Amino acid sequence: MARGRASGYESQRELILAQAAALFARQGYAGTSMNEVAKASGISKPALYHYVRDKQELAATIAQEHVARLEAVVHDVGRLKLDPEPRLRELILRFVAEYAHAQDAHRVLTEDVRYLDAEERARVLGAERRVVDAFADAVAAVRPGASAAALDKPLAMLLFGMINWMFTWIKPEGRLSYDDMAPVVCDLFFGGVGAVQLSQSGRRAHSTIVA
Amino acid sequence: MARGRASGYESQRELILAQAAALFARQGYAGTSMNEVAKASGISKPALYHYVRDKQELAATIAQEHVARLEAVVHDVGRLKLDPEPRLRELILRFVAEYAHAQDAHRVLTEDVRYLDAEERARVLGAERRVVDAFADAVAAVRPGASAAALDKPLAMLLFGMINWMFTWIKPEGRLSYDDMAPVVCDLFFGGVGAVQLSQSGRRAHSTIVA
DNA sequence: CCTACCGATCGGTAGG
DNA sequence: CCTACCGATCGGTAGG
Numbered sequence: 188m189a190r191g192r193a194s195g196y197e198s199q200r201e202l203i204l205a206q207a208a209a210l211f212a213r214q215g216y217a218g219t220s221m222n223e224v225a226k227a228s229g230i231s232k233p234a235l236y237h238y239v240r241d242k243q244e245l246a247a248t249i250a251q252e253h254v255a256r257l258e259a260v261v262h263d264v265g266r267l268k269l270d271p272e273p274r275l276r277e278l279i280l281r282f283v284a285e286y287a288h289a290q291d292a293h294r295v296l297t298e299d300v301r302y303l304d305a306e307e308r309a310r311v312l313g314a315e316r317r318v319v320d321a322f323a324d325a326v327a328a329v330r331p332g333a334s335a336a337a338l339d340k341p342l343a344m345l346l347f348g349m350i351n352w353m354f355t356w357i358k359p360e361g362r363l364s365y366d367d368m369a370p371v372v373c374d375l376f377f378g379g380v381g382a383v384q385l386s387q388s389g390r391r392a393h394s395t396i397v398a
Numbered sequence: 399m400a401r402g403r404a405s406g407y408e409s410q411r412e413l414i415l416a417q418a419a420a421l422f423a424r425q426g427y428a429g430t431s432m433n434e435v436a437k438a439s440g441i442s443k444p445a446l447y448h449y450v451r452d453k454q455e456l457a458a459t460i461a462q463e464h465v466a467r468l469e470a471v472v473h474d475v476g477r478l479k480l481d482p483e484p485r486l487r488e489l490i491l492r493f494v495a496e497y498a499h500a501q502d503a504h505r506v507l508t509e510d511v512r513y514l515d516a517e518e519r520a521r522v523l524g525a526e527r528r529v530v531d532a533f534a535d536a537v538a539a540v541r542p543g544a545s546a547a548a549l550d551k552p553l554a555m556l557l558f559g560m561i562n563w564m565f566t567w568i569k570p571e572g573r574l575s576y577d578d579m580a581p582v583v584c585d586l587f588f589g590g591v592g593a594v595q596l597s598q599s600g601r602r603a604h605s606t607i608v609a
Numbered sequence: 610c611c612t613a614c615c616g617a618t619c620g621g622t623a624g625g
Numbered sequence: 626c627c628t629a630c631c632g633a634t635c636g637g638t639a640g641g
Contacts, residue, residue, distance in 0.1 A: 216426075217426050218429075337573075342586070344563065345563075349563075352556075352559025353555075353559065355508070368552060371552065371556070374590065374593045375591065377593065378589055379589030380586065380589070381589060382589025382590070
Protein backbone atom coordinates (compact mmCIF):
# COMPACT_ATOMS: atom_id res chain seq x y z
CA MET A 188 0.00 0.00 0.00
CA ALA A 189 2.91 2.32 0.69
CA ARG A 190 4.88 1.25 -2.38
CA GLY A 191 4.36 4.47 -4.25
CA ARG A 192 5.50 6.66 -1.40
CA ALA A 193 8.81 8.40 -1.10
CA SER A 194 11.49 6.19 0.43
CA GLY A 195 11.60 8.27 3.60
CA TYR A 196 7.93 7.85 4.29
CA GLU A 197 8.15 4.47 6.01
CA SER A 198 11.15 5.41 8.14
CA GLN A 199 9.44 8.62 9.24
CA ARG A 200 6.34 6.63 10.14
CA GLU A 201 8.41 4.17 12.14
CA LEU A 202 10.01 7.02 14.06
CA ILE A 203 6.55 8.38 14.86
CA LEU A 204 5.38 4.97 16.08
CA ALA A 205 8.43 4.64 18.32
CA GLN A 206 7.95 8.12 19.80
CA ALA A 207 4.24 7.49 20.33
CA ALA A 208 4.96 4.16 22.02
CA ALA A 209 7.39 5.87 24.40
CA LEU A 210 4.88 8.59 25.25
CA PHE A 211 1.95 6.18 25.66
CA ALA A 212 4.08 3.95 27.89
CA ARG A 213 5.08 6.87 30.11
CA GLN A 214 1.85 8.89 30.17
CA GLY A 215 -0.84 6.52 28.98
CA TYR A 216 -2.82 6.79 25.74
CA ALA A 217 -5.43 9.21 27.05
CA GLY A 218 -2.77 11.27 28.81
CA THR A 219 -0.79 11.85 25.62
CA SER A 220 -1.75 14.49 23.04
CA MET A 221 -1.14 14.36 19.34
CA ASN A 222 0.76 17.62 19.79
CA GLU A 223 3.20 15.80 22.05
CA VAL A 224 3.59 12.97 19.55
CA ALA A 225 4.26 15.50 16.79
CA LYS A 226 6.75 17.45 18.90
CA ALA A 227 8.62 14.29 19.94
CA SER A 228 8.78 13.30 16.28
CA GLY A 229 10.16 16.69 15.27
CA ILE A 230 7.28 17.55 12.95
CA SER A 231 4.17 19.69 13.04
CA LYS A 232 0.80 18.25 13.89
CA PRO A 233 -0.55 18.57 10.33
CA ALA A 234 2.56 16.74 9.17
CA LEU A 235 1.87 14.02 11.73
CA TYR A 236 -1.55 13.49 10.16
CA HIS A 237 0.16 12.93 6.87
CA TYR A 238 1.62 9.73 8.32
CA VAL A 239 -1.21 8.50 10.53
CA ARG A 240 -4.97 8.58 10.09
CA ASP A 241 -5.77 9.35 13.73
CA LYS A 242 -4.60 8.84 17.30
CA GLN A 243 -6.19 5.43 17.65
CA GLU A 244 -4.30 4.11 14.64
CA LEU A 245 -1.08 4.78 16.54
CA ALA A 246 -2.01 2.61 19.51
CA ALA A 247 -3.57 -0.06 17.29
CA THR A 248 -0.45 -0.34 15.12
CA ILE A 249 1.92 -0.39 18.09
CA ALA A 250 -0.05 -3.11 19.86
CA GLN A 251 -0.70 -5.12 16.69
CA GLU A 252 2.91 -5.17 15.55
CA HIS A 253 4.10 -6.13 19.02
CA VAL A 254 1.67 -8.99 19.48
CA ALA A 255 2.49 -10.15 15.96
CA ARG A 256 6.15 -10.43 16.98
CA LEU A 257 5.09 -12.48 20.01
CA GLU A 258 3.11 -14.78 17.74
CA ALA A 259 6.18 -15.09 15.52
CA VAL A 260 8.25 -16.13 18.55
CA VAL A 261 5.68 -18.79 19.40
CA HIS A 262 5.80 -20.03 15.82
CA ASP A 263 9.61 -20.04 15.65
CA VAL A 264 9.94 -21.97 18.91
CA GLY A 265 7.31 -24.44 17.74
CA ARG A 266 9.42 -25.28 14.70
CA LEU A 267 12.38 -26.21 16.91
CA LYS A 268 10.58 -29.43 17.97
CA LEU A 269 11.99 -29.28 21.49
CA ASP A 270 11.08 -31.47 24.42
CA PRO A 271 8.47 -30.01 26.78
CA GLU A 272 10.75 -28.39 29.36
CA PRO A 273 13.29 -26.92 26.91
CA ARG A 274 10.39 -25.67 24.82
CA LEU A 275 8.74 -23.77 27.67
CA ARG A 276 12.12 -22.50 28.82
CA GLU A 277 12.85 -21.25 25.31
CA LEU A 278 9.47 -19.52 25.15
CA ILE A 279 10.13 -17.77 28.47
CA LEU A 280 13.64 -16.67 27.52
CA ARG A 281 12.58 -15.37 24.11
CA PHE A 282 9.53 -13.56 25.47
CA VAL A 283 11.59 -11.83 28.14
CA ALA A 284 14.13 -10.86 25.47
CA GLU A 285 11.34 -9.57 23.26
CA TYR A 286 9.93 -7.47 26.10
CA ALA A 287 13.37 -6.14 26.93
CA HIS A 288 13.75 -4.44 23.55
CA ALA A 289 10.09 -3.53 23.13
CA GLN A 290 9.14 -2.32 26.60
CA ASP A 291 7.14 0.64 25.33
CA ALA A 292 5.11 -1.42 22.87
CA HIS A 293 4.54 -4.05 25.54
CA ARG A 294 3.13 -1.53 27.96
CA VAL A 295 0.85 -0.18 25.23
CA LEU A 296 -0.30 -3.73 24.58
CA THR A 297 -1.08 -4.42 28.23
CA GLU A 298 -2.56 -1.04 29.20
CA ASP A 299 -3.86 0.84 26.18
CA VAL A 300 -5.72 -1.79 24.17
CA ARG A 301 -8.87 -0.77 26.05
CA TYR A 302 -8.91 2.51 24.14
CA LEU A 303 -9.19 0.82 20.75
CA ASP A 304 -12.56 0.42 19.11
CA ALA A 305 -14.28 -2.97 19.28
CA GLU A 306 -12.98 -4.27 15.97
CA GLU A 307 -9.32 -3.42 16.46
CA ARG A 308 -9.42 -4.50 20.11
CA ALA A 309 -10.83 -7.86 19.02
CA ARG A 310 -7.99 -8.34 16.55
CA VAL A 311 -5.34 -7.65 19.19
CA LEU A 312 -7.05 -9.74 21.86
CA GLY A 313 -7.42 -12.59 19.38
CA ALA A 314 -3.68 -12.63 18.78
CA GLU A 315 -3.08 -12.39 22.53
CA ARG A 316 -5.36 -15.36 23.10
CA ARG A 317 -3.42 -17.45 20.60
CA VAL A 318 -0.19 -16.62 22.42
CA VAL A 319 -1.71 -17.50 25.78
CA ASP A 320 -3.05 -20.78 24.38
CA ALA A 321 0.42 -21.66 23.11
CA PHE A 322 1.86 -21.06 26.57
CA ALA A 323 -0.93 -23.07 28.17
CA ASP A 324 -0.11 -25.96 25.82
CA ALA A 325 3.57 -25.70 26.73
CA VAL A 326 2.65 -25.70 30.43
CA ALA A 327 0.43 -28.75 29.93
CA ALA A 328 3.33 -30.57 28.30
CA VAL A 329 5.54 -30.14 31.38
CA ARG A 330 2.74 -31.46 33.62
CA PRO A 331 2.32 -34.97 32.22
CA GLY A 332 -0.57 -36.87 33.69
CA ALA A 333 -1.66 -33.96 35.82
CA SER A 334 -5.22 -34.51 36.91
CA ALA A 335 -5.89 -30.79 37.11
CA ALA A 336 -5.50 -29.90 33.45
CA ALA A 337 -7.85 -27.00 34.13
CA LEU A 338 -4.88 -25.34 35.83
CA ASP A 339 -2.74 -25.24 32.67
CA LYS A 340 -4.06 -21.89 31.55
CA PRO A 341 -4.10 -20.32 35.03
CA LEU A 342 -0.51 -21.45 35.50
CA ALA A 343 0.38 -19.90 32.15
CA MET A 344 -1.22 -16.68 33.37
CA LEU A 345 0.85 -16.75 36.58
CA LEU A 346 3.88 -17.12 34.33
CA PHE A 347 2.79 -14.13 32.28
CA GLY A 348 2.23 -12.26 35.52
CA MET A 349 5.82 -12.75 36.59
CA ILE A 350 7.30 -11.62 33.28
CA ASN A 351 4.75 -8.92 32.45
CA TRP A 352 5.18 -7.36 35.88
CA MET A 353 8.92 -7.07 35.40
CA PHE A 354 8.57 -3.83 33.46
CA THR A 355 7.19 -2.14 36.59
CA TRP A 356 10.23 -2.75 38.77
CA ILE A 357 13.24 -3.47 36.55
CA LYS A 358 14.87 -0.14 35.76
CA PRO A 359 17.31 0.35 32.87
CA GLU A 360 19.81 2.00 35.20
CA GLY A 361 19.55 -0.82 37.75
CA ARG A 362 22.03 -3.66 37.85
CA LEU A 363 19.41 -6.37 37.45
CA SER A 364 18.24 -6.79 33.87
CA TYR A 365 15.45 -8.66 32.14
CA ASP A 366 17.97 -11.23 30.95
CA ASP A 367 19.18 -11.78 34.51
CA MET A 368 15.65 -12.50 35.67
CA ALA A 369 14.56 -14.86 32.90
CA PRO A 370 16.41 -17.90 34.29
CA VAL A 371 15.12 -17.08 37.78
CA VAL A 372 11.57 -17.18 36.43
CA CYS A 373 12.33 -20.51 34.74
CA ASP A 374 13.80 -22.04 37.88
CA LEU A 375 10.93 -20.84 40.04
CA PHE A 376 8.31 -22.12 37.64
CA PHE A 377 9.87 -25.49 36.81
CA GLY A 378 10.74 -26.04 40.46
CA GLY A 379 7.24 -25.22 41.65
CA VAL A 380 4.95 -26.57 38.96
CA GLY A 381 5.26 -30.11 40.35
CA ALA A 382 4.09 -28.98 43.77
CA VAL A 383 1.00 -27.40 42.24
CA GLN A 384 0.25 -30.60 40.39
CA LEU A 385 0.31 -32.60 43.61
CA SER A 386 -1.57 -30.31 45.93
CA GLN A 387 -4.24 -29.44 43.40
CA SER A 388 -5.06 -32.98 42.25
CA GLY A 389 -8.05 -32.90 44.57
CA ARG A 390 -9.69 -29.76 43.35
CA ARG A 391 -9.82 -26.74 45.66
CA ALA A 392 -8.69 -28.76 48.64
CA HIS A 393 -6.61 -25.91 50.03
CA SER A 394 -8.78 -22.92 49.43
CA THR A 395 -9.81 -22.33 53.03
CA ILE A 396 -7.00 -23.78 55.11
CA VAL A 397 -5.93 -20.44 56.45
CA ALA A 398 -8.03 -17.34 56.32
CA MET B 399 -30.40 9.53 45.39
CA ALA B 400 -30.84 9.78 49.15
CA ARG B 401 -28.50 12.25 50.80
CA GLY B 402 -28.20 12.83 54.52
CA ARG B 403 -27.35 16.06 56.36
CA ALA B 404 -23.91 17.03 57.59
CA SER B 405 -23.33 13.47 58.76
CA GLY B 406 -23.89 12.32 55.20
CA TYR B 407 -20.85 14.21 53.98
CA GLU B 408 -18.45 11.35 54.56
CA SER B 409 -20.72 8.70 53.07
CA GLN B 410 -21.27 10.85 49.98
CA ARG B 411 -17.54 11.31 49.68
CA GLU B 412 -17.00 7.58 49.99
CA LEU B 413 -19.55 6.95 47.25
CA ILE B 414 -17.71 9.42 45.03
CA LEU B 415 -14.39 7.72 45.74
CA ALA B 416 -15.86 4.32 44.89
CA GLN B 417 -17.39 5.60 41.64
CA ALA B 418 -14.15 7.36 40.71
CA ALA B 419 -12.14 4.21 41.44
CA ALA B 420 -14.43 2.20 39.17
CA LEU B 421 -14.12 4.76 36.34
CA PHE B 422 -10.35 5.14 36.72
CA ALA B 423 -9.95 1.36 36.72
CA ARG B 424 -12.00 0.99 33.55
CA GLN B 425 -10.91 4.07 31.59
CA GLY B 426 -7.72 5.21 33.24
CA TYR B 427 -7.18 8.45 35.17
CA ALA B 428 -6.47 10.62 32.13
CA GLY B 429 -9.33 9.01 30.21
CA THR B 430 -11.90 9.88 32.86
CA SER B 431 -13.49 13.32 33.16
CA MET B 432 -14.76 14.96 36.30
CA ASN B 433 -18.13 15.22 34.55
CA GLU B 434 -18.22 11.43 34.36
CA VAL B 435 -17.35 11.13 38.04
CA ALA B 436 -20.10 13.59 38.92
CA LYS B 437 -22.66 11.83 36.76
CA ALA B 438 -21.78 8.39 38.16
CA SER B 439 -22.12 9.82 41.64
CA GLY B 440 -25.51 11.33 40.85
CA ILE B 441 -24.44 14.93 41.47
CA SER B 442 -23.46 17.97 39.41
CA LYS B 443 -19.88 18.84 38.69
CA PRO B 444 -19.89 21.90 40.98
CA ALA B 445 -21.35 19.68 43.70
CA LEU B 446 -18.57 17.18 43.15
CA TYR B 447 -16.06 19.94 43.89
CA HIS B 448 -17.75 20.43 47.23
CA TYR B 449 -16.46 16.99 48.26
CA VAL B 450 -13.08 16.89 46.52
CA ARG B 451 -10.48 19.59 45.91
CA ASP B 452 -9.47 18.44 42.44
CA LYS B 453 -9.18 15.41 40.19
CA GLN B 454 -5.79 14.43 41.51
CA GLU B 455 -7.07 14.25 45.08
CA LEU B 456 -9.42 11.48 43.99
CA ALA B 457 -6.64 9.26 42.65
CA ALA B 458 -4.34 10.13 45.56
CA THR B 459 -6.96 9.22 48.17
CA ILE B 460 -7.96 6.00 46.42
CA ALA B 461 -4.34 4.85 46.10
CA GLN B 462 -3.34 6.04 49.58
CA GLU B 463 -6.22 4.33 51.37
CA HIS B 464 -5.63 1.10 49.47
CA VAL B 465 -1.92 0.92 50.17
CA ALA B 466 -2.63 1.80 53.80
CA ARG B 467 -4.84 -1.29 54.01
CA LEU B 468 -2.02 -3.36 52.55
CA GLU B 469 0.35 -1.99 55.18
CA ALA B 470 -2.22 -2.88 57.84
CA VAL B 471 -2.30 -6.46 56.54
CA VAL B 472 1.49 -6.64 56.77
CA HIS B 473 1.32 -5.33 60.33
CA ASP B 474 -1.47 -7.71 61.38
CA VAL B 475 0.35 -10.75 59.99
CA GLY B 476 3.56 -9.64 61.69
CA ARG B 477 1.82 -9.74 65.07
CA LEU B 478 0.83 -13.39 64.55
CA LYS B 479 4.47 -14.45 65.11
CA LEU B 480 4.22 -17.27 62.58
CA ASP B 481 7.02 -19.45 61.29
CA PRO B 482 8.54 -18.34 57.97
CA GLU B 483 6.49 -20.44 55.56
CA PRO B 484 3.09 -19.97 57.25
CA ARG B 485 3.87 -16.26 57.52
CA LEU B 486 4.54 -15.81 53.79
CA ARG B 487 1.55 -18.02 52.96
CA GLU B 488 -0.65 -15.89 55.20
CA LEU B 489 0.63 -12.70 53.55
CA ILE B 490 -0.16 -14.08 50.10
CA LEU B 491 -3.65 -15.28 51.04
CA ARG B 492 -4.56 -12.01 52.75
CA PHE B 493 -3.19 -9.87 49.92
CA VAL B 494 -5.15 -11.80 47.33
CA ALA B 495 -8.27 -11.46 49.49
CA GLU B 496 -7.62 -7.73 49.84
CA TYR B 497 -7.26 -7.34 46.07
CA ALA B 498 -10.41 -9.35 45.47
CA HIS B 499 -12.60 -6.81 47.27
CA ALA B 500 -10.67 -3.73 46.19
CA GLN B 501 -9.93 -4.44 42.53
CA ASP B 502 -10.68 -0.90 41.37
CA ALA B 503 -8.47 0.72 44.00
CA HIS B 504 -5.73 -1.79 43.24
CA ARG B 505 -5.74 -0.94 39.57
CA VAL B 506 -5.59 2.78 40.42
CA LEU B 507 -2.62 2.03 42.68
CA THR B 508 -0.75 0.10 40.01
CA GLU B 509 -1.59 2.26 36.99
CA ASP B 510 -2.56 5.79 37.97
CA VAL B 511 0.00 6.74 40.61
CA ARG B 512 2.13 8.20 37.81
CA TYR B 513 -0.40 11.02 37.41
CA LEU B 514 0.05 12.25 40.99
CA ASP B 515 2.39 15.14 41.71
CA ALA B 516 5.84 14.37 43.12
CA GLU B 517 4.89 14.75 46.78
CA GLU B 518 1.80 12.57 46.76
CA ARG B 519 3.44 10.02 44.50
CA ALA B 520 6.35 9.82 46.92
CA ARG B 521 3.97 9.14 49.83
CA VAL B 522 2.26 6.30 47.98
CA LEU B 523 5.49 4.82 46.65
CA GLY B 524 6.98 5.00 50.14
CA ALA B 525 4.15 2.91 51.51
CA GLU B 526 4.47 0.52 48.58
CA ARG B 527 8.17 0.16 49.27
CA ARG B 528 7.50 -0.76 52.90
CA VAL B 529 5.07 -3.44 51.75
CA VAL B 530 7.58 -4.80 49.23
CA ASP B 531 10.31 -4.82 51.90
CA ALA B 532 8.07 -6.80 54.22
CA PHE B 533 7.48 -9.37 51.49
CA ALA B 534 11.20 -9.50 50.69
CA ASP B 535 11.89 -10.17 54.37
CA ALA B 536 9.30 -12.93 54.39
CA VAL B 537 10.87 -14.41 51.24
CA ALA B 538 14.32 -14.25 52.84
CA ALA B 539 13.00 -16.15 55.85
CA VAL B 540 11.89 -19.10 53.70
CA ARG B 541 15.33 -19.20 52.02
CA PRO B 542 17.57 -19.94 55.03
CA GLY B 543 21.25 -19.84 54.25
CA ALA B 544 20.70 -18.79 50.65
CA SER B 545 23.90 -17.28 49.34
CA ALA B 546 22.00 -15.12 46.86
CA ALA B 547 20.19 -12.88 49.31
CA ALA B 548 20.14 -10.24 46.57
CA LEU B 549 17.38 -12.31 44.97
CA ASP B 550 15.00 -11.92 47.93
CA LYS B 551 13.52 -8.71 46.60
CA PRO B 552 13.38 -9.84 42.94
CA LEU B 553 11.63 -13.02 44.07
CA ALA B 554 9.17 -10.92 46.05
CA MET B 555 8.54 -8.91 42.88
CA LEU B 556 7.87 -12.11 40.88
CA LEU B 557 5.37 -13.02 43.61
CA PHE B 558 3.72 -9.62 43.27
CA GLY B 559 3.70 -10.13 39.52
CA MET B 560 1.70 -13.32 39.83
CA ILE B 561 -0.90 -11.83 42.15
CA ASN B 562 -1.02 -8.32 40.66
CA TRP B 563 -1.51 -9.75 37.18
CA MET B 564 -4.51 -11.77 38.30
CA PHE B 565 -6.84 -8.80 37.90
CA THR B 566 -6.17 -8.80 34.16
CA TRP B 567 -7.43 -12.32 33.53
CA ILE B 568 -9.67 -13.43 36.42
CA LYS B 569 -13.19 -12.45 35.50
CA PRO B 570 -15.95 -12.19 38.13
CA GLU B 571 -18.18 -14.42 36.00
CA GLY B 572 -15.36 -16.90 35.35
CA ARG B 573 -14.86 -20.33 36.82
CA LEU B 574 -11.75 -19.45 38.81
CA SER B 575 -11.75 -16.89 41.60
CA TYR B 576 -8.99 -14.98 43.35
CA ASP B 577 -9.42 -17.27 46.35
CA ASP B 578 -9.03 -20.36 44.16
CA MET B 579 -5.74 -19.08 42.77
CA ALA B 580 -4.12 -17.97 46.05
CA PRO B 581 -3.14 -21.52 47.13
CA VAL B 582 -1.89 -22.24 43.61
CA VAL B 583 0.40 -19.22 43.85
CA CYS B 584 1.60 -20.45 47.24
CA ASP B 585 2.30 -23.97 46.00
CA LEU B 586 4.12 -22.71 42.92
CA PHE B 587 6.25 -20.30 44.90
CA PHE B 588 7.11 -22.56 47.83
CA GLY B 589 7.74 -25.46 45.47
CA GLY B 590 10.02 -23.44 43.23
CA VAL B 591 11.90 -21.13 45.55
CA GLY B 592 14.33 -23.90 46.51
CA ALA B 593 15.30 -24.46 42.88
CA VAL B 594 16.08 -20.77 42.48
CA GLN B 595 18.25 -20.85 45.56
CA LEU B 596 20.37 -23.64 44.10
CA SER B 597 20.82 -22.48 40.56
CA GLN B 598 21.30 -18.85 41.43
CA SER B 599 23.78 -19.15 44.29
CA GLY B 600 26.85 -17.08 43.69
CA ARG B 601 25.27 -14.97 40.96
CA ARG B 602 25.46 -11.19 41.10
CA ALA B 603 25.95 -10.78 44.82
CA HIS B 604 25.37 -7.03 44.81
CA SER B 605 22.46 -6.73 42.43
CA THR B 606 20.09 -3.98 43.26
CA ILE B 607 16.68 -3.05 42.05
CA VAL B 608 14.83 0.16 42.06
CA ALA B 609 11.35 -0.52 43.26
C1' DC C 610 -1.94 17.40 -10.13
C1' DC C 611 1.21 15.34 -6.98
C1' DT C 612 4.04 15.30 -2.41
C1' DA C 613 5.12 17.24 1.81
C1' DC C 614 4.43 20.12 4.69
C1' DC C 615 3.18 25.14 7.13
C1' DG C 616 0.61 28.78 10.19
C1' DA C 617 -3.71 29.16 11.81
C1' DT C 618 -7.86 27.74 13.35
C1' DC C 619 -11.99 24.46 13.36
C1' DG C 620 -15.88 22.52 16.75
C1' DG C 621 -15.91 20.63 21.34
C1' DT C 622 -14.41 19.67 25.87
C1' DA C 623 -10.97 19.59 29.67
C1' DG C 624 -10.45 21.09 34.77
C1' DG C 625 -11.92 24.66 37.49
C1' DC D 626 -26.10 23.76 44.30
C1' DC D 627 -27.26 25.44 39.54
C1' DT D 628 -26.26 28.22 35.13
C1' DA D 629 -22.94 30.31 33.11
C1' DC D 630 -18.81 30.83 32.00
C1' DC D 631 -13.03 31.29 31.89
C1' DG D 632 -8.15 30.11 29.86
C1' DA D 633 -6.13 26.19 27.69
C1' DT D 634 -5.96 22.58 25.26
C1' DC D 635 -8.10 18.49 22.98
C1' DG D 636 -8.10 15.64 18.27
C1' DG D 637 -8.37 16.78 13.82
C1' DT D 638 -8.47 19.78 9.38
C1' DA D 639 -9.09 24.15 6.72
C1' DG D 640 -6.73 27.08 2.90
C1' DG D 641 -2.44 28.07 0.57
